[in-house]
């Protein structure tokens with residue numbers, strides 16, 4: 664039986680390469696250079712598919728990929744249905760934060776029960792977070808460059824990922840509250856884990872050892 668692993672280009676691919684190597688898997692091509700979406704490896708029974716970061720859980724959930732690597736941010740938003748999440752890979756780390764313009768008093772707005780306009784691509788996660796705090800929000804779904812929204816009056820605050828803080832700083836924003844620490848997880852299709860256990864378990868174990 665053949666094994667399909669779903670990855671996204673960019674930081675997740677880069678940071679997963681050493682973990683793949685630890686499992687004895689080497690891609691035969693670099694997805695940043697090749698336009699191929701299916702990439703062979705040194706192992707005839709293992710191939711990689713290259714998909715958008717937010718699509719990785721979908722491919723694995725439906726069994727189009729047996730396993731994949733996805734950010735916790737993406738998994739929280741997806742819900743994780745049908746997915747087994749055996750290993751925190753500790754890669755592509757950052758924090759999901761609420762951020763606001765430097766002049767905006769977030770604490771005071773929350774205290775006086777103001778209705779907040781929140782721009783984010785993480786609508787589900789933001790909804791749950793503010794509901795748990797008892798803060799009323801109008802959620803505005805964006806697909807990127809969330810940092811712009813408060814600068815042009817589209818939103819009061821944003822929910823976004825922060826790693827160095829450089830993007831917030833460059834746009835006169837500051838993080839005001841942490842929602843969750845983020846890292847990438849190995850995800851596995853639950854049915855595949857049973858059906859292809861003999862092939863999948865050694866890969867999962869190698870990832871776990873390499874990530875520790």
Ligand code: PRT
Nearest residue numbers: 673674716734735736755756757824825826827828829830
């Ligand atoms: O970029 P694209 O639209 O193709 O897709 P994507 O953004 O979903 O994928 P990608 O490859 O950029 O991110 C994949 C995963 O990396 C995310 O799901 C996170 O789990 C993780 N990750 C880790 C990050 C960051 N760090 C990060 N800093 N993803 C995005 N960012 C962005 C952030 O959204 C903000 O715009 O970087 C900017 C902030 O960075 P600093 O260093 O300026 O704070």
Ligand code: MG
Nearest residue numbers: 673674716807
């Ligand atoms: Mg990105």
